[in-house]
Amino acid sequence: MKIVLLGAPGSGKGTLASKLVNKLNIPTISTGDLLRKTAASGTEFGNEIKAIMESGGLVSTETVLEMLKNRLKESDTKNGYILDGFPRTIEQAQLLENIADIDACLFLDVDKEVIVDRLSGRITCRDCGKIYNTKTYEGTTCECGGELYVRDDDKPEAIAVRFETYEKNTKPLINYYKDKGILKTVKGMDDPMDTFKNAMDLLSCEQKGN
Numbered sequence: 001m002k003i004v005l006l007g008a009p010g011s012g013k014g015t016l017a018s019k020l021v022n023k024l025n026i027p028t029i030s031t032g033d034l035l036r037k038t039a040a041s042g043t044e045f046g047n048e049i050k051a052i053m054e055s056g057g058l059v060s061t062e063t064v065l066e067m068l069k070n071r072l073k074e075s076d077t078k079n080g081y082i083l084d085g086f087p088r089t090i091e092q093a094q095l096l097e098n099i100a101d102i103d104a105c106l107f108l109d110v111d112k113e114v115i116v117d118r119l120s121g122r123i124t125c126r127d128c129g130k131i132y133n134t135k136t137y138e139g140t141t142c143e144c145g146g147e148l149y150v151r152d153d154d155k156p157e158a159i160a161v162r163f164e165t166y167e168k169n170t171k172p173l174i175n176y177y178k179d180k181g182i183l184k185t186v187k188g189m190d191d192p193m194d195t196f197k198n199a200m201d202l203l204s205c206e207q208k209g210n
């Protein structure tokens with residue numbers, strides 16, 4: 001099954017994806033993660049990408065698509081995958097159609113106030129990528145022992161730009177996938193486990209062809 005996961009920055013896509021991965025036995029492909037690896041490479045190209053990401057803007061579609069195509073060549077994607085962070089524009093969605101038949105678009109619907117509150121306290125493990133929030137976690141290291149840090153794009157100035165970018169470029173994808181008849185809207189719940197269960201219900205309807 002090939003799934004596009006759609007939602008505002010901080011809506012909990014990564015958390016939901018990690019639960020779906022275990023259940024569906026397919027990998028998550030996060031273009032943000034792929035880009036962060038390149039950004040950390042220290043090359044000139046990596047530094048260019050890093051600057052764009054830190055600003056909260058979008059990296060060029062050409063660059064992201066190339067990375068995605070390479071990732072999709074790996075054998076673990078043969079039974080499907082969950083795309084987290086791609087497509088982010090209508091243009092990217094159209095280009096995706098040339099390389100994949102998407103079965104479902106899962107839209108994670110979370111109120112903006114909840115998201116802003118969440119993002120402003122978000123800390124991420126430098127080693128395993130696990131996300132915590134300073135409001136609910138008092139530790140200074142991850143459970144894996146890794147250092148916790150505030151991602152540059154989780155700083156207030158960048159959060160505002162990411163939202164604007166989302167509203168302008170990515171939100172139109174909701175109607176795009178609705179028109180294609182494959183949109184499944186899951187309301188983000190306080191407990192991530194509830195969100196996950198609702199998402200699974202919606203996806204099994206999809207598998208049965210409902």
Ligand code: AMP
Nearest residue numbers: 031032053056057058059064085086088
């Ligand atoms: P994410 O981890 O999905 O929040 O992505 C972090 C950052 O990576 C975004 O703010 C963008 O700068 C960049 N990025 C991720 N996916 C894409 C994409 N599909 N197109 C353009 N830029 C992207």
